[in-house]
Amino acid sequence: MRQGRLIATGVMLAFCLFALWQALLLSLTDRLGPGPGFFPFWLALIGAVLAVALLFTTFREPVDPADAEVRILPHGPGAKRWLAIVVLLAATAAAMEIVGFRLAMLVFNAALVIALGERRWWLIAVFAVLGSFGVHYIFTTWLDVLLPAGWIWS
Template sequence: MVRRDGIVAAMALVFGAAAAYESAKLPFGTVHNPGPGFFPWWTSAVIVLLALILLVQALAFGSSTAREEPGRIAKLATLLIVLGAYTFLLDPLGYPLCTFLLVLFMLRATDPQRWPVALGMAALTAVGSYVVFAIWLSVPLPRGPL
């Protein structure tokens, strides 16, 4: 586990540093008037910081005695397939319904929650994110048949 953490941290560090280097070529702007390089530079800086923290943890704490969860790769593959289906079903089903189904699946399949908790969290996530993005921020989202 620690070896994998170190490898992932090193890859994220290289990616973050490259992104910071490239975004530094764009006009930065100011906090009150950000330019096109402002958000990418700060995002890559956070990636570099988090990668450094993970790298230090991986090197400092040695090997982990924790066992890997059986079926972890299968869960990851299933989640990636469901996320792919989400992107294809977003237009025909609409954002609220598709997001509800995605969150419900994630709460029941990846980290099993009781049905009332999963249904409530899925509904809250779908409605809440729709209100924030579609109504408050005026982002056009697919409405679907509902």
């Protein structure tokens, strides 16, 4: 936990320093008052100072034995489910442009419920179709939401 917090604060410090550098590339002020770089510059500077302060206080904090038990990254039997969600979402986002919302979602729905432990194939099939073709129909026809059609079909 403490180590995790230290790493996260370190990442935020790096982020602030990067923003500081980027802000310096913009003009801080011009004749008409504060420029585009003004606000980001001060924010990044304050953020960097805060991050250093947080690093310092976290470092000084006594190690709480209960905290050491807390695992930051997904672990145990749940890690597979966690990974399934992330990987399938990413794959769906990537596939949607090519095959379109309906087909990408059909596969996503079926794959995710199976990965999360569902085994009744008929329920999976009904859910996957309703959750892709059904949802697509409702959103595009009734609610005027545009969804990707997929370019391989055109």
